[in-house]
Amino acid sequence: MDLELIRPSDEYKDKIVEMIEEWSKYNTDHSKANRSPSAIFKGDVHNFTDYMEKIDVKEPKEGRVPSTVFFCLDKEKDLIVGALSIRHYLNDALLKTGGHIGDGIRPSQRNKGYGKAMINKALGECKRLGIDRVLMVCDKDNVASAKTIIANGCILENEIEVDGKIVSRYWIDLKDSGC
Numbered sequence: 001m002d003l004e005l006i007r008p009s010d011e012y013k014d015k016i017v018e019m020i021e022e023w024s025k026y027n028t029d030h031s032k033a034n035r036s037p038s039a040i041f042k043g044d045v046h047n048f049t050d051y052m053e054k055i056d057v058k059e060p061k062e063g064r065v066p067s068t069v070f071f072c073l074d075k076e077k078d079l080i081v082g083a084l085s086i087r088h089y090l091n092d093a094l095l096k097t098g099g100h101i102g103d104g105i106r107p108s109q110r111n112k113g114y115g116k117a118m119i120n121k122a123l124g125e126c127k128r129l130g131i132d133r134v135l136m137v138c139d140k141d142n143v144a145s146a147k148t149i150i151a152n153g154c155i156l157e158n159e160i161e162v163d164g165k166i167v168s169r170y171w172i173d174l175k176d177s178g179c
Contacts, residue, residue: 001074001076001113001114001117002074002075002076003072003073003074003075003081003114003117003118003121004072004073004075004121005070005071005072005073005084005118005121005122005125006070006071006072006073007068007069007070007071008048008051008052008055008069008071009052010048012071012073012080013048015071015073015078015079015080016045016048016071016080017045017046017048018080019071019080019081019083019106020040020041020045021045022106022107022108023040023041023104023106023107024041026107027041035104036102036103036104037069037083037084037085037102037103037104038085038102039055039056039057039067039069039085039102040055040069040071040083040085042054042055043055055069056068056069063091063093065087065088065089065090065091065094066087066088066089067085067086067087067088068085068086068088068125068129069083069084069085070083070084070085070086070122070125071083072084072114072118072121074109074114079109080106081105081106081109081112081114081118082103082104082105082106082109082114082115082118083103083104083106084101084102084103084104084118084119084122085101085102085103086100086101086122086125086126086129086131087099087100087101087102088129088131089131090135094135095135096160096162096167097137097160097162097167098137099134099135099136099137099169100126100131100134100135100136101119101122101123101126101134101136103115103118103119103122105118110144111144115144115145115148116147116148116151116152119136119148119149119151119152120152123152123172123174126174127174131174132173132174132175133171133172133173133174134154134171134172134174135169135170135171136149136154136169136170136171136172137167137168137169137170138167138168138170139165139166139167139168140159140165140166140167140168141165141166146168146170149170150170152172153172154170154171154172155170155171155172156168156169156170157169157170157171
């Protein structure tokens with residue numbers, strides 16, 4: 001598996017649009033669909049120039065923090081297999097239930113090991129951004145996400161109830177990791 005985190009650009013436009021279209025259709029057809037990272041569903045991907053301008057949070061306002069979106073390219077398949085958003089720091093809401101990384105794998109590529117590899121690359125990006133300690137969260141019943149988080153060395157701190165759901169909160173110290 002030869003994966004690379006890429007930034008949205010005209011070079012990858014068709015591949016990104018194809019993935020977003022597949023994922024959006026899946027989300028429409030499934031009530032419990034994974035809508036993370038939500039940043040990739042904001043804006044019209046078919047107006048790609050505008051989409052690229054708005055996908056990152058550059059100037060935080062209204063409770064938001066700076067964030068950067070990456071797409072995960074499987075270079076062997078020449079296919080965008082997932083996406084993630086890295087929040088550069090945490091506010092109170094993200095400290096509770098959002099974490100530093102929002103991630104997801106496109107529906108047709110799930111259960112193939114991409115999640116674990118993509119998170120590993122995201123942790124490397126966090127380290128480059130100067131984030132020494134990373135929080136990742138997932139719903140307690142999202143077993144696949146919990147497995148990928150734990151497989152990357154994150155340690156469960158606690159579980160909290162939010163809006164009737166149990167949220168698991170995991171931390172990893174990047175100063176001591178191989179990322």
